[in-house]
Amino acid sequence: MTIINNKWGWLFITSFKGISQVIFIDNAASGFIMLIAITLASYPLGIIALISSMVGTLVAKIGGADNESINQGLFGYNSVLTGMALSLFLTGNDRWLIAAVGAAIAAIVTAAMMHFMRQTTIPILTFPFIVITWFLLLSTYRLVTFKISSALIPQSLSHWTPDIKGQINLLTGALDSMGQIFFLDYALSGILLFLAVFLAGWRWGIYAIVGTIAALLTSYFLKGEHTLISHGLYGYNAVLTMLAVSEVFKENHRYSVVTGIFAACLTIPITASIDTWLLPYGLPALTLPFVVCTWIFLAARKVMSQI
Structure with a gap:
């Protein structure tokens, strides 16, 4: 037994x-x-x-x-x-x-x-x-x-227009930026996920918050779609990228925090690009922006030793 x-x-x-x-x-x-x-x-x-x-x-x-x-x-x-x-x-x-x-x-x-x-x-x-x-x-x-969900509908780029109307709920956007890592759109879940990250270490929690703020500000100033910002769909890749570049794989690089913030910001245009690329197929971007940005910066460190 x-x-x-x-x-x-x-x-x-x-x-x-x-x-x-x-x-x-x-x-x-x-x-x-x-x-x-x-x-x-x-x-x-x-x-x-x-x-x-x-x-x-x-x-x-x-x-x-x-x-x-x-x-x-x-x-x-x-x-x-x-x-x-x-x-x-x-x-x-x-x-x-x-x-x-x-x-x-x-x-x-x-x-x-x-x-x-x-x-x-x-x-x-x-x-x-x-x-x-x-x-x-x-x-x-x-x-x-295999039967695909009706929520994933292939769309033509020629008829696509971004919707930047309405208000942006920054608090909801911040919490959902964490929640969307697990496909969640629920504020309480976002709070618990932040707590789980802080449990791993206060630096982890701080970097998660910094990544979230970087995503919100970048997507707002680049005039991203307000609904996507409010639901954290521009934020979750930024959070993962920030943690990966600044903490998990930092290897004592001098400017790892600055590099992490820059990498987190870069996920926003990459997310927009991948979303557009996948639109005719009706596929979600998932975590590809995070993977692309993280690979770029980790590979660059093989040549640029200080970033």
């Missing part, structure tokens, strides 16, 4: 870390708070987040991956995001099964990309999640088993 309990305890702790690693945090307590934040916004989404993290963890364990990486939750976070995205962007009763299978595939793709990028020392970040989610969503146009 003790062995069984230990196994279940290990699985839950590692799965909580898989959730927290979405924001680079290796802390089961932070992951548990994040799971509560997700569940408060959507009970089914909280379930699929936990199941997806467990699936990714178990696939890595059964597959014989490095135990240290597994225990840090590094095979869980892409599975978490993939499972959540597929459950949101697909329809039909079988989308839960598809989401779980997608979570398993995410763990395998994560392992493959770890191998391919090992020599570069550039982290894979959330790229496996992006690729798997896009591929499965696009397959719905050819494979009728």
Whole structure:
């Protein structure tokens, strides 16, 4: 019985870390708070987040991956995001099964990309999640088993006009900038996610706030669509980029904070560009702006040692 309990305890702790690693945090307590934040916004989404993290963890364990990486939750976070995205962007009763299978595939793709990028020392970040989610969503146009949500509608660029009318709720925009990392549009969830980040360290929390402010100001002065700003859709990539460049992968670079702020600001035009590029396909940008900006600055540091 003790062995069984230990196994279940290990699985839950590692799965909580898989959730927290979405924001680079290796802390089961932070992951548990994040799971509560997700569940408060959507009970089914909280379930699929936990199941997806467990699936990714178990696939890595059964597959014989490095135990240290597994225990840090590094095979869980892409599975978490993939499972959540597929459950949101697909329809039909079988989308839960598809989401779980997608979570398993995410763990395998994560392992493959770890191998391919090992020599570069550039982290894979959330790229496996992006690729798997896009591929499965696009397959719905050819494979009728997969049914895409009506919210994802391909649109023609020739008829597209940005809507910059109405007021911007900066507080809501700030909280949702954190929440949208997990596809959440709920103020209380945003507050809990900020608390989870501060639990990992006060610097983490400060950088998350700075990234949020950078995103709000940049998107406002560049006259981004007010609805997108208020719902945090310009902010979540900036938060992740700020944390990645300024804290997680800083490697004692002198100007890492300044570089992080600049990188966070850069996610805004990149997000607008990627959104426009994907408009004819009806696909969400997901975390690609964060991945692109972070890769750019981490690669640049290989040549410019002070940034």
